[in-house]
Amino acid sequence: MSDHIWGYQPTTGHTAGTDLTGYKVxxxxxxxxxxxxxxxxxxxxxxxxxxxVWIFGKHVLLPAGTVTTIDQAEKKIHVALTKDQIKDxxxxxxxxxxxxxxxxxxxxxxxxxxxxI
Numbered sequence: 001m002s003d004h005i006w007g008y009q010p011t012t013g014h015t016a017g018t019d020l021t022g023y024k025v026x027x028x029x030x031x032x033x034x035x036x037x038x039x040x041x042x043x044x045x046x047x048x049x050x051x052x053v054w055i056f057g058k059h060v061l062l063p064a065g066t067v068t069t070i071d072q073a074e075k076k077i078h079v080a081l082t083k084d085q086i087k088d089x090x091x092x093x094x095x096x097x098x099x100x101x102x103x104x105x106x107x108x109x110x111x112x113x114x115x116x117i
Contacts, residue, residue, distance in 0.1 A: 035077065
């Protein structure tokens, strides 16, 4: 399953092309913020989540493989991570994000370790 960390699982209810910007993101133990940016790119799908005041405005990059369900009606995305796992995750780095395979490996490795993907 580790090959799919950067792709939405078929059971999430995600439809390619759906604008997820502004959707609320729910960890296994509560709300963590809203989607600021997202991508449906094959083998590089992700969410950038603005955690707001919860962890002092940190933005985190969540690989699409961490998503468990997307509720279109409620505009909520559920992820298989706790608030602490997200709080301790590598911060989103917009400069490294595009074109830096090492950064993606670091982020993907963190989530694979903490989710058992």
